[in-house]
Amino acid sequence: MLRISKLTDYGTLVLTHMASFPDRLFSATDLAAIVGLGAPTVSKVLKSLGRHDLVRSVRGLHGGYALSRPPAQISVAQIVDALEEQPFGLTECSASAGTCDFESDCRIRANWQRINGVVRRALEDVSLADMVSPLPVAQAGGARPIAGPQSIKGRIAP
Amino acid sequence: MLRISKLTDYGTLVLTHMASFPDRLFSATDLAAIVGLGAPTVSKVLKSLGRHDLVRSVRGLHGGYALSRPPAQISVAQIVDALEEQPFGLTECSASAGTCDFESDCRIRANWQRINGVVRRALEDVSLADMVSPLPVAQAGGARPIAGPQSIKGRIAP
């Protein structure tokens, strides 16, 4: 349906809150109360985020979760990757052969891959730091966690 | 799951084939055979596309479907709008209030709307004409059906 899953949405909510207090440890229960979601659900989300090294966990009494790195180094794309089941891609034919065997060499596929690229870059270009203090409309410092192309901030202005 | 639905995928397949022969009339049955899908399924897709004026239909014997305008004036965004059930938007909170009432004034929402804008523009910038003869990597004539911003073609190069 061209939507991110609810769990991914929850993930951004939780992480955005955590980004307001980096380094601080939050228990899953506390975060659930703060964000207004069920504790088991938030737990589930945090466990997935932990597996993908977006949060680090401290076990035992007085344990909890904290961001594993500064908010500017966590992009929305990374959150999506952590919480969506399937690999990134708007179409199935990006991954598997599909039914388009008739078309000599599916010309469409290349186009979808380009579109995917644009979408992905859009998600990579927004960091948790941006989520906390929204981007100034005109320009803003990008997330750019790993090694990215130029910012698209200028494009996403209204 | 951040994917377009299969029906939308089928829609691009069918329309791309039709775009190779604009003005020509195709029966749903023929298109199904060409593309390699079930006839009822292709029918369903074409009916939806017709309701959104992407194809025009001719009823009666020797009837069929044809593009309602030149391929360059039909964008992928329009296909998505025609075949996806829900209104365009990566998050639910783009439309309804949601559970984030706790957060004083969901700062996240504005960011999602900007991301949506980028994604949407990416889909608007690819036309059926582009699908038929894939974009040259460097630059290419955009779809720009209605009144769009500048092209993003430069961005989606590999």
Added chain:
DNA sequence: CTTAAATAGTACTAAAAGAGTACTGTTTAT
């Protein structure tokens, strides 16, 4: 060394969405 508050992992159930099919009605050239 026992306890309680945490996370870790797994698995299950229920609800929602997606996909495909079937059936009935309408149009129109021959």
Added chain:
DNA sequence: ATAAACAGTACTCTTTTAGTACTATTTAAG
């Protein structure tokens, strides 16, 4: 009058998503 085509509706099956439950493990504190 007939047959080939589109139009519309509604139903069923499958898949995915969401949420929950249960058990195990870790660790600070008394």
